Amino acid sequence: MKLLFVGTNPENTGAASHFVALAQAMAAAGHQVGAVVYPDGLIWQGLSQSEVRRYGARFRNVFDLRGYVAVIKAARQLKPDWLVGNFGKEYWPLILIGRLLRIxxxxxxxxxxxxxxxxxxxxxxxxxxFLAVSQHARQAYLDRGVPGSLVRVLYNPVNTAQCRRDPRQRRAILHSLGLDEDAIVLGYSGRMHRGKGIFPLFEAASAAMAEQPRLHCLWLGDGPDAPALRALAAADVTAGRHHFLGWINDIHPYYSALSMLAFPSIATETFGRVSVEAQAAGVPVLGSDLGGIPETLQTGVTGLLLPPGDVAAWREAILKLCDPALLASMGAAAHDYVEQHFSMRVIASRFLQILTGG
Structure with missing residues (x-):
């Protein structure tokens, strides 16, 4: 099958990560894939090591005629069986181009x-x-009147090879942080604002540190509330055990350094790609029980679901996962779970079924 993906957003977003992973997955499955993307943007760079043919374009909005021309030109070269879009600003252009070219x-x-x-x-x-990326999102669309027959669900694919755990990387990262190899590392990765639950997580982690001297917290990300969180940590007795590395474009190597990942959002999440990636690396996940997060893990097996913002519950869960035996068993189950439900092979097969009427 021939597929032309269109996504000219320059920013690093969850939708952009999905775009890259799905295009790579379909190419790896043997399909001929092209992508109209922002030149030298993060999606362009993300596809640089794949077999996906890239076409540069800047699609600023629904009225950008240069974007239409670029997509039509790419479609006439590739002759795709499907046009695939990921971003709202390109919904109408793709529908119009599809009608024009009968794709x-x-x-x-x-x-x-x-x-x-x-x-x-x-x-x-x-x-x-029309596809949602979680059952939670699908239900939201149905609640607004979209017929259920029109909305299918396809989860985010994850490149499990890219997330593979590497003991050497773990040692190198721990050494760079001044940590011993027996350190227990709780990780957070994502945008830093209140809706992500970073402040309750900080309280829970700091409280857990009072009982577990080997526990450290690794903060990967940036955002409007990052300065406030850093100031809070600097004034706390646990200051030396909270490590802030800022925004990391490629966080995959850091999964190897984590013992567990926290996904503590108190605002609804549509899905939770970082949860799946961490589990692919054999890292159990502590996740808030809301939105699409529960769809990313198997509670009690690959991680734990917790009440959003409940500091006491999160503290107890963090301490529970400090048990090496539980970490090992959940980590092994997490890797297998992702292979079975979110790997590129599985999602590419399911996408093909959806496109061909399955």
Missing amino acids: PVALFRHRTPPMKRISAWLIPRLAQR
């Missing part, structure tokens, strides 16, 4: 806030495939 269109929706009324009604009905 079916598959559109992914990564967010649950409502679209404008006309778009919310027409886009799921005009696209030949």
Whole structure:
């Protein structure tokens, strides 16, 4: 099958990561894949080591005629069986181009806030495939009146080879942080703002540190509330055990350094790619029991689901996972779980089924 993905967002977002991983997955499965993407942007760079053919374009909005020309030119070269879109600004252009060139269109929706009324009604009905990235997101669209028959679910694929645990990387990262190899490392990766639950996590982690001297917290990310969190940590007695590395474009090597990952959001998440990636590396996950997060792990087996913002519950869960035997068993189960449910091979096969009517 020939697929032309269109995604000209320059930013590093969850939808961008999904775009790269799905395009790579379909190419690895033997399909001919092209991608119209922002030149030298993060998606362009992410596809640089794959077999996906890249076409540079800047699609600023629905009225950008240069974007239409670029997509039509790429489509005439590749002659795709499907056009695939991931970003809202390209929904209408892809539907119009699909009608013009008589190519079916598959559109992914990564967010649950409502679209404008006309778009919310027409886009799921005009696209030949309209896909949500979680059951939680699908239900949100159904609650707004989209017929259930029009919304399919396809989870984010994860390159499990890219997430493979590497003991050498673990040793190197721990050494760079001044930590012993027997350190227990709780990790957070993502945007730093209150809705992500970073402040309750800090309280829970600091309280757990009072009982577990080998426990450290590794903070990967940045955002509007990062300065406040850093100041809070600097004033705490556990200051030397909270390590802030800022924004990391490629966090995959850092999964090897983690003993467990926290996904503590108190605002609803559509999915949770970082949860799946961590588990692919054999890292158990502590996740908030809301939104799409429960769909990313097997509670009690590959991690634990916890009440959002409940500092006492999170403290107890962190201490529970400080048990080496539990960490080892959950880590092994986590890796297998991701291979069975979120690997590139599994998601590529499911996407093909969806496109061909399965």
